[in-house]
Amino acid sequence: MRKIIHIDMDCFFAAVEMRDNPALKHVPLAIGGSRQSRGVISTCNYPARSYGVRSAMPTGQALKLCPHLTLLHGNMDKYKLASKQIRAIFNRYTEQVEPLSLDEAYLDVSDCKLFNGSATRIAEDIRRSILLETGLTASAGVAPNKFLAKIASDENKPDGLYVITPDKVAEFVKNLQLIKLPGVGAKTAERLSHLGLHNCIDIGNAPLSLLVKHFGALADSLLKRSQGIDERPVCSNEQRKSLGVERTLDHDLLQYTQCVETLSQLLPQLQRRLEQYSSTAAGRLTPIQKVAVKLKFSDFRQTTVEKQGQPLQLDKLLPLLDEAWQRREQQGVRLIGLQIGFKTSALQQLALPF
Incomplete structure (x- = not known):
């Protein structure tokens, strides 16, 4: 049984800017392109999110929702430096680290002997080390596989930890919305909804022939993920895709x-x-x-x-x-x-x- 941690930094680019300029902490802040250049929001802090501002939103739309939004172009060199510090912290616990971006990664700590092998305590210590050494907060999900760990890391954001132990997997996925499954975007979720399929439990009760007819090769993934199954290993090879x-x-x-x-x-x-x-x-x-x-x-x-x-x-x-x-x-x-x-x-x- 694997022990997987998914670490996701909280509003990373914006968090770095707030760390370096505390005056920005409590004002709506976003990193992105300008309205004039038809830019989009890269990330935003939680005060901005309370106005409905979201990542990938056009800057013009964000400014309509929050006219007093503080907009910064950002400093990628600074964000890469912080990411490098965080990666160094990960490597203290395991060599099995799979970065997904500058601000998130999977860690396989199955063989880590620290804290008597407790993945929960390891995740807590990683978050503590990140805060102490970078001044940034991270959320973590702990689970038996990557799919569940990633979902778990979003459960108690920001600055939170959520653990799905093996004996809790079936109960956790039962009422999980299908749009949270890998490969299920808005359009696929809409097609599933039209068939009366909304949560993972609905997939388990659906005829296999129906799933194959409407979703082809995706049917296999829907069946596995709806049962909390994910055999993908943490891949530390950083070969670009x-x-x-x-x-x-x-x-x-x-x-x-x-x-x-x-x-x-x-x-x-x-x-x-x-x-x-x-x-x-x-x-x-x-x-x-x-x-x-x-x-x-x-x-x-x-x-x-x-x-x-x-x-x-x-x-x-x-x-x-x-x-x-x-x-x-x-x-x-x-x-x-x-x-x-x-x-x-x-x-x-x-x-x-x-």
Whole structure:
């Protein structure tokens, strides 16, 4: 039985700014792009969230909800330094650390002998060490697997700890909303709801044929996660899975040729990033598997078209752009993105969510 901890820093970028400037602690604060550049909110503190401000929200919308919002562009070097300090703390407890981003990670502490092997006490000590050494708070979830640990870390936010012991798994997942399962986004949740499936217990009572008919390969994941099953190991290999660039446009693009021009400007940026990554040890061992073009439309719908084995050349990308453009439903384009996906090892393929 594994002992997995998921550590999630509380409003990380905003927390770093509040630590460095205590005057910001009790005012609504967000890190993100400006309204003029049609930026989006990267993260915000809890006073801002009380007004309805959320990550990934357009800055203009956030300022409508909270006109007195303090908006900072942020300092990525400062956030990376804090993340490095936190990562060093993790490594004192286990080598099995899987970073998900600068502010969250999985830790497998199954073999850790500290505190008589108690994952709960280890998680408490990690949170204490982070606060003492960085001045930042972290929330933690402790569970027998990654899926449950990640959900648990959100149960007592901010600055909280939630533990799901093996004997409590069945009871915990029974009434868990399906939208919290990996691979279940808003659209899938809506389709599940139309079939009368809202919580994990509903999946267990549903005919397998119904799940397969409507959700195909996702049916297997729904069945496993609804029972609290997740065999994915914590993967400490930091091989990158993707690399991308994107641009939020000053004005919606209404002509296809304008999208082509923007894509042609993004391509050299992605090529430079790829060259930098390819110069690293991990990059030299990571071949490109697929290329994708992403468009976000005026109504905030977004679509991605990808193709395997595609060269990173403009003439090869245009068919992908054209297909995405056809999905706009007469809307303008507010964001264009370009991404490559790397071929990962067999172990990492197994570690991906279903």
